[in-house]
Amino acid sequence: MSENSPSRLDLLCFARRVVQQQAERSLAEIDRWIAVEERKAAALRHAAERDRQRPDWVVQYGLNRRNIDWLHRGDCWAAAKSGRCRPVTREQALDALRHDVPACTHCQPDTELGVLE
Known part of the structure; x- marks a missing residue:
């Protein structure tokens, strides 16, 4: 292994950071999808309530x-x-x-x- 090459530990730490960033992005995207679905569900509940009161x-x-x-x-x-x-x-x-x-x-x-x- 050359002197400028990263060690196995450095590579593993780097891999962990990459996976963590990807996981955080994926979770953020899923959270956005959940928020959209919650808004849709709330709109449906609101419409149903409005229809009951009409x-x-x-x-x-x-x-x-x-x-x-x-x-x-x-x-x-x-x-x-x-x-x-x-x-x-x-x-x-x-x-x-x-x-x-x-x-x-x-x-x-x-x-x-x-x-x-």
């Missing part, structure tokens, strides 16, 4: 907050955009339709309620 029917009030402009299903995107909606029961939704409150043309709650004109 009413079946909502009425959309006018700008003056007195007149009812539309009847929507609880999952209607148009109702979600307006921000002027209040939940109602099935009976209240049927009553609104009987009192000529227009049904949303997007979600068609009258069809789901079995009320067709």
Whole structure:
């Protein structure tokens, strides 16, 4: 063995450092994957909770907050955009339709309620 050559101990220590660095990088990557999956799971739990809290029917009030402009299903995107909606029961939704409150043309709650004109 030449004078400038590393000893067997030096080579083993070097090999250990390389393996340790690779292991740390691999663990960091796995930790990132775990974090992504945890965020996905949390988003699914949040969506499920939001769906449980969503009413079946909502009425959309006018700008003056007195007149009812539309009847929507609880999952209607148009109702979600307006921000002027209040939940109602099935009976209240049927009553609104009987009192000529227009049904949303997007979600068609009258069809789901079995009320067709």
